[in-house]
Amino acid sequence: MPHSDSPTRITVISASMGAGHDGAATELTRHLTATGFLVDRHDFLDLLPARVGKLLSGAYLRLLTWAPAGYQRLYAATEHERRPNPAVRALLRGAERRTLATVTPDTRAVVSTYPGASQVLGALRLRGRLAIPALTYLTDFSVHSLWVAPGIDAHLAAHAIPAAQAHEQGAAGVTVTGPMTDPRFTPADEDERRAARTRFGLPPDTPLALLVAGSWGVGPVREAAAEILGTGVALPVVVCGRNHALAERLRADGIAHVHGWVDDMPGLMHACDVLVQNAGGLTSLEALAGGLPVVSYRCIPGHGQTNAAALDEAGLAPWIREPDQLAPTLTELLHGPRGRAQREAGLALFTAVPGPVPAVKAMARGPLSATTIPPRRRPVAARPAVALDVSGLPTGAPADALAGVPSDALRSVPVEALHLPVAARFAARSRQARRRTVLMVAAVAATLSLGIGAPLAYAYGESPGHHFGALTHYLEDDDR
Known part of the structure; x- marks a missing residue:
């Protein structure tokens, strides 16, 4: 010792x-x-092993971008499993x-x-x-x-x-x-708010809704931005992370305030009045630490939706499931007692x-x-x-x-x-063997067609298909 x-x-x-x-x-x-x-x-x-980590990261991004419904099925199929599938256990042993x-x-x-x-x-x-x-x-x-x-x-x-x-x-x-966040995420006073809006070239008095979609800029961001703009309640300020193509499309759609990767997120949050998010991750906690009310909208599948449900249940961020609820919810958060209550609840989370x-x-x-x-x-x-x-x-x-x-x-x-x-809702659920088999076959086909391969196929059955036997054997032996 x-x-x-x-x-x-x-x-x-x-x-x-x-x-x-x-x-x-x-x-x-x-x-x-x-x-x-x-x-x-x-x-x-x-x-x-074998630089699989890069493949796994790329597979995750491809699923979210190209096949969100497939990712939802993958997530749901494994959400309450007692242990990882043999294929993923072999990968992890490596x-x-x-x-x-x-x-x-x-x-x-x-x-x-x-x-x-x-x-x-x-x-x-x-x-x-x-x-x-x-x-x-x-x-x-x-x-x-x-x-x-x-x-x-x-x-x-x-x-x-x-x-x-x-x-x-x-x-x-x-x-x-x-939770923990960077100490720069704190509530802004009026002078800080005004200075931040000037720094980011934002209008001084218009209510601003900061729309975020993670570092990869995934999900139906264009739809959400257009719908926020259409409410007339707030002007969208969109952060696209490293998704440069998304930023270009949003500008072509007529969204005036679009950002790529932002180094000064505390400052941008100081400039805005509400956060609209779709994944329920670290950015949500940063907004709560900064005194911004948070709303979940057009959430990505899997963890985006389960995080939204949990944040809603905790009273920290309402989950808007229908577009016709967007305008009234934003109005309540920006101008009503609901916004003040959520700011207080968010700040209390850190104390x-x-x-x-x-x-x-x-x-x-x-x-x-x-x-x-x-x-x-x-x-x-x-x-x-x-x-x-x-x-x-x-x-x-x-x-x-x-x-x-x-x-x-x-x-x-x-x-x-x-x-x-x-x-x-986390009580044990039984699943029919036939459904699991069909799901596994569908997953194998989907992952192969997307160029993802075996690392994510564990989600679809009790054992990997015979197509993955050689990979499983290789991963089990790697680095021994």
């Missing part, structure tokens, strides 16, 4: 799948470094050696902000190959089953709703820690709990163990009561880990109180 005066080293593993996972990892790294930790950052896509290599002898904990990395870390913990705690920081407001990996010591959530969903999926050490650093600190300074015991997956009715420690420290953390934490911050929320409608 390192000397007590030595800085504690922590490994953070993210993935460059869009910007959300990396953004969370960046803020976690900044917060940990500010409190005296040494942090090593790694991209999980670089740890996958990353184990490189993942272990990121953990130096003086590392005291590993934190994942990407579900694939969590699956690898959990497997290593279960087999005793990783002797330090492994934690997952949930970057989404909804929890897909791939986020929950047996062997992970703690799952850290931004809010009670994703915490309850993770618990329903059998996650260990579920802890409500609150109620201290963030994930205390939880990571508690794990990193606790005793080492070669293995962990994962929770048994049982029906919710049979599961004993579990407490979620909303102070940011896992229940049962070592006593010395609590030093410096205010006593009034140590409080627990019974998990039964968090069984809200979204979480309740």
